[in-house]
């Protein structure tokens with residue numbers, strides 16, 4: 789998706805060469821997946837991924853999940869043409885359940901679990917080697933396109 793709609797966002801922007809370059813894909817009718825390999829400098833405690841990095845990856849993946857679900861529900865093609873809206877983070881709540889090791893990829897699985905007029909509530913689980921290491925609830929709010 790991020791290869792089609794190109795943005796500068798630190799987390800997901802394909803135009804940001806210093807960013808995390810995360811990519812989100814549909815992986816079933818309701819769920820989007822994102823796989824991300826932490827780098828050695830994303831470290832917190834020795835050998836363990838810094839929790840703020842996990843929150844950053846979750847944040848972007850949740851915004852794309854909200855956007856993709858809204859586009860699907862509204863019949864809007866995500867084909868690279870400018871969209872008449874964007875999504876911003878209203879709230880991000882992460883529970884860290886197990887340490888995530890720095891040298892293994894993370895897999896994020898997210899879905900919209902509730903939707904208001906402009907608000908989407910997204911649940912996201914973060915897995916490593918099949919084990920859940922974090923779980924998040926994110927409020928995404930649809931806004932006018934940002935400059």
Ligand SMILES: CCCCCCCCCCCCCC(=O)SCCNC(=O)CCNC(=O)[C@H](O)C(C)(C)COP(=O)(O)OP(=O)(O)OC[C@H]1O[C@@H](n2cnc3c(N)ncnc32)[C@H](O)[C@@H]1OP(=O)(O)O
Pocket residue numbers: 793795797800847848851852855870871872873874875876877878879903904905906907927929931933934
């Ligand atoms: C152009 C193409 C772009 C493509 C972009 C690709 C994606 C890029 C991804 C980039 C990723 C980068 C990600 C980033 O880094 S985004 C950057 C970090 N986030 C921000 O800067 C957001 C700052 N805050 C605001 O702008 C406003 O406060 C917003 C817009 C959020 C709401 O102010 P607004 O006056 O507009 O809205 P409203 O009050 O009428 O509320 C509307 C609905 O929202 C619900 N609500 C609001 N806030 C909260 C909250 N805290 N908890 C729970 N719910 C909340 C509210 O209950 C209501 O729901 P409902 O009652 O209708 O159900």
